[in-house]
Amino acid sequence: MEAKLLSRNTKATTGKPVIGVFAPCDPRIDQASRERSTNIIKHAASQLAGKIQLPDGNQAEVVYSDILIDAEAQADQVAKQFKEVGVNILVCVPDTWSFPQLTTLSLLSHFPQDIPINFTTGNSGTRPGVVYTHATSGAIAQYGKLTHINVGKWPDVGQNPEMSADTVEALVDWCYAAATFQGLKGKRVVVFGHDSMGMETALPHVLETRNQFGLEVTRLDMKLLADMLKKESYDKDELKRLRKWLNGHAGERIELPDSAKDSELLDQSLALYLIVRDLMKEIDAVGGGFMSQLEWGSDDRGIQLPVADIMESLFNSSFDHNGPKPVVPFATEADVQALLTQLFMTWLSGGNPPLFMDFRKAWDKEDAKALAEQNDYVIKGHEKWLEKGFVDGVNSGSASFNWAAKPGTGEKEIMSKISFPKAVDYFYYLGNSVHFVSPGEIKGVAARLAYSSLSGMFSMIWDEAETISLPEAMTKEVCEGANPTWPHTFVVPKYATMMEYKQYAPANHFHMTWDLKPARLQFWMDFANVLSVTPWHKRPQFIEGEDRPLPLLYLLNGGEDATKKLKAGKR
Template identity: 85%
Template sequence: MKAKLLSRTVKPNTGKPVIGVFAPCDPRIDQASRERSTNIVQHAAEELAGKIKLPDGTAAEVVYSDVLIDAEAQADQVARQFKEAGVNVLVCVPDTWSFPQLTTISLLSHFPKDIPINFTTGNSGTRPGVVYTHATSGAIAQYGKLTHINVGKWPDSGQNPTMSPETLKALIDWCYAAVTFQGLKGKRVVVFGHDSMGMETALPHVLETRNQFGLEITRLDMKLLADMLKKESYEKEELKRLRSWLENHSADRIELPDGEKDSELLDQSLALYLIVRDLMKEVDAVGGGFMSQLEWGSDDRGIQLPVADIMESLFNSTFDHNGPKAVQPFATEADVQALLTQLFMTWLSGGNPPLFMDFRKVWDKEDISEFAAQNGYQPKGDEAWMKKGFVDGVNSGSASFNWAAMPEADENEVMKNISFPKAVDYFYYLGNSVHFKSPGNIKGLAARLAYSSLSGMFSMIWDEAETVALPDELAQKICDGANPTWPHTFVVPKYASMTEYKQYAPANHFHMTWGLEPARMQFWMDFANVLSVAPWQARPTFIEGTDRPIPLLYLVNGGEDVTKKMKAGKV
């Protein structure tokens, strides 16, 4: 027998998230009930198909087996079907009682222990799929594997029952988390430069990131970018198209006071986007980061180079000069934990653009009331920004263009709200910043990943949040008091008080993604074994219809944090 040389042609879906839907069944049951079970499998798969979007706009593949798992033989058969199809996410939709060890537990033995599995079932007394779900979930929890159950609703009778919208939504949220967890394994991000400005909350924890998330961090020196800029290692014609695109949108809002010199600097900053984009493509990176400060553009001992604000904003946006594109989360100041936060939240939201911000001034209710009075504005008191206060989220780079308008806005509507003033303060006027004020009423999650060497674990500090819009004159004065050339987003946390928000920030940066709800984040934190930190006094431990139910594994092991520490080997 000879060794077999593999073909260099790889299946297109290799390594991508693939959801496999299946069902166990009682071999003693009548044929009509078996047909109903098969119909439920097909229905669940078809309901999921096309609904779990990846950041590139494609949908996660969904497959199903019409082989009902009665015992070990069928479990092995379905497992082989799924492995051949590349399945790495499991959805079980039981409609009848069956025998846990002979069915799903036997199937699970074919897969890694961390493969996500969900049990979605109706709440039927006639055909107790819910009984099977509880029996199997309990058995699996005993040997330390995480599962999630979704006891939902579909009709007790009829051959083609359909799950309720609430049941489907809970399953879709779970699938997004599972796809994010599995889909990012083996991916990599590229970070240019070392930890900027000595910010230890920004460090690339290479080994821990690899072990916990399956992500690689490719580290490249900024000298490579400086050299490639000097060598003009980019397509000159594409640079012209990029410059023309920017001017077509914003010519009257691009500040070039020094004429030709400033125009050349703008070209260099745009060329930087093309260079970094191509380098990221070379290594198939899903995100990136750029150190900038201090060596790149604000240390006068070296050769000053143009600011990277436009480049960073372009990566975080859903379009550029070539049209619609996938977001590639990008972090300024080589803030790797910011990059990871944005990356996970972008995937969890199906590709929504992230917002990178300084956790700048926290305006509590008293602060903003006093400031308004000083500036001749009399609040009514019922304004959203007056009820609690807000955070002025502002930073020189990484602000996605999309956040200049509402989520449904198109490219033209977004770009008309953006200006490109000369960069000031720390950057020696070498290039252009990005400036806009985000509109109000954008809802999502504001969060920040953190790491502790004491526990050896990552945590996610998070809350639901909403943007607010202030009266124009007042908003401008607030921008002027921080930096008038940078983007500003005024953010109000839903549950955190402003005192809590001030005290519990894990770093000087925080991040927001619209259209992202708590359950998805919670499911993902379960899979990734990340500690959930939402210590706000006003937030209940569990909010029905908002939070995912606590997994049984946590309940029988003393709680969520204790169990996660056990899984990490820290207890």
């Protein structure tokens, strides 16, 4: 027998999230009940198909097997079916009692220990799939594997029962988290420059990131970018198109006081986007980061180079001069923990743009009240920024253009709200910043990933949050009090008090993604074994209909944090 040379052609879907739907069954029951079980499999798969959007705009693939798993032989057969098409996420939809070890446990033996598995079942007493779910979930928890169960609703009778909307929604949220966990394995991010400005919270924890998330961190020196700018290693015709596109949208809102010199600097900063974009495409990177300070443009011992603000904003936006594009999470100051936070939340939200912000001035209630009084503001009642205070989120780079307007706004309207002033302070002579003020009433999750060498674990400090708008005069005062040329987003946390927010920030940066549900983030933290940190005294431990229920594995091992630490110790 000779060794076989593989084809150089690979499937585009290889390694992407593939959801496999199946069901066990009791071989002793009547044929009508067996047909009903098969119909439930088909229905569940159809409910998931087209609903799990990946950041590149594609949908997660959903497959199903109509072979009911009665015993080991069928478990092996379905496992082989799934493995042949790359299934890496399992959804079990039992409608009858069956025998755990003969069915799902035998199926699971074919897959890695960390493969996500969900049991979604109706609450029927007729042929109790819910009994099977609890028996199997309990058995799996005993040997230390994580599972999630979704005891939902579908009719007890009838050959074609349909899941309730709430049941489908809970399953879809779980699938988004599973697709994020599995879909990012083997992917890579690229970071230009070393540890940014000595900020230890920005460190690329290369080994830990590889072990915990399956992500690679490619590190390239900024000298490569400087050399490529000098060599003009980019498509000059495309640069002209990019500049024309920006001029067409912003016009006089692009500040070029020394027209010839400043125009050249602007072109260089736009060329930087094209260079980095092509380098990232070359190594198939799903995110990036750029150090900038100090060597790039703030140390006058070296050759000063243009600011990267527009470049970073373009990556984090859903469009550029070529039209609609996937969001590519990108972090300023080579902040890798910021990059990872943005990356995970973008995937969990189906590709929504992230926002990179300094945790700048936290205006507590008293500060906000004084601001209102100084500006003769007439209180209308129930202004969140007066009731809780707010954070002025502001940073020189990485602000997605999308955050200049509400979700769903078109490119033209978004760009009409953005200006490009000359960079000030450290970067005055080096190009243009990006400036806008985000509108109010954008809801999502504000969060920040952190790492501790004491536990060897990552944590996510998070809260739901909403943006607010201030009257024009107060907006100007707040912006000028920080930096009037940078983007500003005024954020109010849902549960954290401003004192808690100020005390418990894990770094000087934090990040927000709109339309991200807490349950999705919690499911993903379960898969990735990330500690969930919500030290807000007003947030209940569990909010029904909003949080995911705690997995049984956690309850049997002393709680969520205790179990995650046990799992980390085993890795």
